[in-house]
Amino acid sequence: MDGVEPSPAIARALTEVGPRLKRLRTERGVTLSALSAATGISKSTLSRLESGQRRPSLELLLPISQAHQVPLDELVGAPEVGDPRVRVTPRTVNGNTVLPLTRQPGPLQTFKMVLPATRSTPEPCTHEGYEWLYVLSGRLRLVLADHDLVLAAGEAAEFDTRLPHWFGSTGDGPVEVLSLFGRQGERMHVRARPRSRAEPDA
Numbered sequence: 001m002d003g004v005e006p007s008p009a010i011a012r013a014l015t016e017v018g019p020r021l022k023r024l025r026t027e028r029g030v031t032l033s034a035l036s037a038a039t040g041i042s043k044s045t046l047s048r049l050e051s052g053q054r055r056p057s058l059e060l061l062l063p064i065s066q067a068h069q070v071p072l073d074e075l076v077g078a079p080e081v082g083d084p085r086v087r088v089t090p091r092t093v094n095g096n097t098v099l100p101l102t103r104q105p106g107p108l109q110t111f112k113m114v115l116p117a118t119r120s121t122p123e124p125c126t127h128e129g130y131e132w133l134y135v136l137s138g139r140l141r142l143v144l145a146d147h148d149l150v151l152a153a154g155e156a157a158e159f160d161t162r163l164p165h166w167f168g169s170t171g172d173g174p175v176e177v178l179s180l181f182g183r184q185g186e187r188m189h190v191r192a193r194p195r196s197r198a199e200p201d202a
Helices: 008-027 032-039 043-051 058-068 072-076
Strands: 091-093 096-100 108-115 130-137 140-144 147-151 156-160 165-169 175-182
Touching (some): 008 058, 008 072, 032 043, 032 058, 058 072, 130 140, 140 156, 147 156, 165 175
Antiparallel strands (some): 091 096, 096 108, 130 156, 140 147
């Protein structure tokens, strides 16, 4: 492989190809001679491939998969594609429902929070970090230092959490919030190139 050693998982998959080919052929009652005639691959090459003495390649596997009429990934035992969905487990923190959306540890963590209507009495606190909030639904009350603000759905705020702050419901109903929090004061950076006025509409 051009001097590149395959990973342990790939090496293991390659060693399993030969036995899989032989099992598939014998289960179908096909002789090496018949398979050789169908694929144009010599009997000796097929035999060495099944015994693991010959490394499998696309040039060999493609004709075999066509002869057996099976998908190529069935011959090589390709793993199934992982489920791309983020499976979150909500937890309750101080009466709030918190769903962590970040699967890997890192400087920025993302959460979806559902704040109940009963969370309406400000209790400002301070701690290290920087927070960005986006209101998904409901009306969010944000108390930040000397400011007392109300944010509606679609509005966002960002602030240094070393300032006295608190956020919750206005008391009218629950609030759904998307939160990005940098524990060490990291900020979220949105990089977007503004469209030039000279650029035509798409």
